[in-house]
Amino acid sequence: MPSDRRKAVGGPDPARAAAFRQGLSAENRAALLLIAKGFRIAARRFKTPVGELDIVARRRQTLLFVEVKARARSDDAAEAVTLRQQKRIVAAAQYWLASHPGDYTKYIRFDVILVTGWGFPRHIAGAFDAEC
């Protein structure tokens, strides 16, 4: 799972490494869901100076910026997308658009995919917009 804490970590902290693996598998499952829905994955873990975009996907005229959240319960996952994170994702999306000018005229959407344990991932289309 990506973290915006940029604390230098000395060695591989076992707890953080576990969280990273869990997040990675959640992202894989989210990407699979998007592919099943007919999206093409344009980028995964796209890094910018202001933060990271978990998944960028395209389908015809739609461009998706997806934030993936993995928690034991889906309500916890939904609450984990805080206002600060939304701002970070919107700022990161600006970087993406700056480097891909062709995407600017598409229908741009910010989605959240909530992944819980072994349940089916929940896809929230248009979870937030750029005015926050």
Add this chain to the structure above:
Amino acid sequence: MVQRVSTVAFEGIDARAVDVQVQVAAGMPAFHVVGLPDKAVSEARERVRSALIASGLALPARRITVNLAPADLPKEGSHYDLPIALGLMAAIGAIPSDALTGFTVLGELGLDGSVAPVAGVLPAAIGANARSEGLICAAACGPEAAWASPEMEIIAATSLIQLANHFRGTQVLARPQPKVREVEANPLDLKDIKGQESAKRALEIAAAGGHNLLLCGPPGAGKSMLASRLPSILPPLTPAELLEVSMIASVAGEIADGALTNQRPFRAPHHSASMAALVGGGLRVKPGEVSLAHHGVLFLDEFPEFEPRVLDSLRQPLEIGEVSIARANHRITYPARFMLIAAMNPCRCGHADDPGFACRRGAPERCAADYQARLSGPLLDRIDLTVEMPSLSAADLMLPPPTEDSRTVAARVARARERQGQRYAQLGLTDVRCNAQAPATVLEEAAKPDRSGLVLLREAADAMRLSARGYHRVLRVARTLADLEGTETVTRLHVAEALSYRSLAEEARRAA
């Protein structure tokens, strides 16, 4: 593409046209409202978003910009919800894009997509009619809007879905009908008051000529009782007056269920009223009690208990019949041509005029002078009729009820008013309807007393040291007395009676 919808912004009772421009453009999804919106207007986007979702539409994932032009005019109020929502619906193709041309739109939205009533629909409808446009508003406001013109097209809907269906032609809405509020028979009748014949006479004169009246008497003499029966003897509003009164009531949001009434307004604010409450003002520069009492009665009970500063703010509206409110962001003039009926006790304990009364504060005269000094001379000078109401004895109450009821008095008042209206219409003054409104120059000609009356007036003016305004006020009342009697000339008798109503005020003024 930019979708345009026209709506209005209120400046006093005038509705200024405002153009709502909705643009759905490529870019990051966001919803912005620009054009000097206040808090209620910028919150519109949350209501619009929810209302559209409740109506089965989604906001497009595009950059939505709403501009309210002219952009330098401050926009306030919640009536921008509906034009913004309809503009958006037209922009995303939920309704035909030409459906809204030729319409002025105003209304508030609920989160469930319902259209809620807003204040100021009548002025907006009249403004729209002047631009030969139709009006779209809430169903509850429809009957009010229908008063503007019988020809204009009015669509009054309860929800966004109804409006969409109307434009698609699947459920066409009927034009609302103008509604008149049912006037419940006034249970207050002049017949209920026993004794106090001189006060009743003064009330009739005040009603006939639109004069200001001050009732002065001990507690329990029936001052408030008398004043509350004034509406029962006043003539109904003429159509032109009705429109003016309703426009102010509409802007103030005081019209219930969209129904207008031809009853004259009767406003009786409590004596703790602030200056802004009385003359108008506040953040949104709303009309005050003086404007809400336009063409009607402003009744101030316990007159000296009002703050002196507040009372003196009445001086300008009493004189010119309108009130100009100037604030940092607004300069607004509201009409305020009202009859002032004031009631007061002669002193704080209330019994200064009772024979044999000993006041705790010493001499009753001093107590009374102290109390009456709260009223400024210039204000008292603007009151045409002052009547003293003595307290009633038990013997008065045992008398059989008087036979003259409000209906008979109202008929006399109506005849006198008709006579005045005709006279001023002949002189080309169409907006002057009673003697109290006549300008001094016209009055000198219309109310010229006969020779003996003139002699009396000159002597009295010298003896009482009448001010120029006081002199004209006496003439006015004398003219009304002649009108009540139905005679063309003002005689010595009329002048004498008019002077008698003046003398009390002069006395109080000298004491002050």
